[in-house]
Amino acid sequence: MPELPEMEAWRRQLDEPVHAFPIAKAGPAHVATLKTFDPPLAALEGRRLAGARRRAKRLYFPTEDGELVLLVHLMTAGRLKYLLAGEKGPKTPAFALEFEGGARLVLTEAGSKKRAGVWLLTPEALEDEFAHLGPEALGLGADALVEICATESRRLHALLRDQRVIAGIGRAWANEILHHAKLSPYALSRDLDREEVERLAQAIDDELERGLELRERGANDAKTYRVHNKLNEPCYVCGTPIARVDFEEHTIYYCPECQTGGRVLKDRRLSRLLR
């Protein structure tokens, strides 16, 4: 699933184009993709979007008049694309907006499962949608993280991924961040000392900034990640082969030399724990 760096790179790309022209036609939308019916999509027609905004891993597009907001959640396979007037696009997008002059914003989703979603909301309803989210990961800072680590006793990989605690990080960037911070994915947040929390806070910013910069230049996953999905490839710091372990429903990648003092982490799949 795209995480903060990917979504923020898309947001920056879409911010100006979506604002350039008023909406001529809202839709069509796949029945599984559009999650709301009131207000109707047609309420967008004739209005101009203020630009593209982001909260956690979601993009949203407020109308310039401040009355409506289009919220988009891409999930794993959804992609948003801005097509210039006359530019060829997908035959049956999951969702489309057409702007005056002919440019289009289209949402496509690979595979047959429709998981991505589009909501047309009032600003108040959007606030409710975001109410459960923790602070944004980028720029969180050591003081806020000290507080989080003191109140939450969780394994670091799970803590970083919990959107209610810190918003914007998923499994890929959790792998990258923990490696950069030289911390074990299984370490308990409450056991970290001040220096370790500071290192983790710095690693969150360093890695998300690095990812954002690469994604803005169009880098693919293989070029962006250094630890995630790199099983048996040499660690970029020490050369030790990257290891992999299953934890709950996730696969964690880590360097046994840099992160766990040479120890190999034990499989902690949920299915195994429940057996």
Ligand SMILES: [Zn+2]
């Ligand atoms: Zn290493």
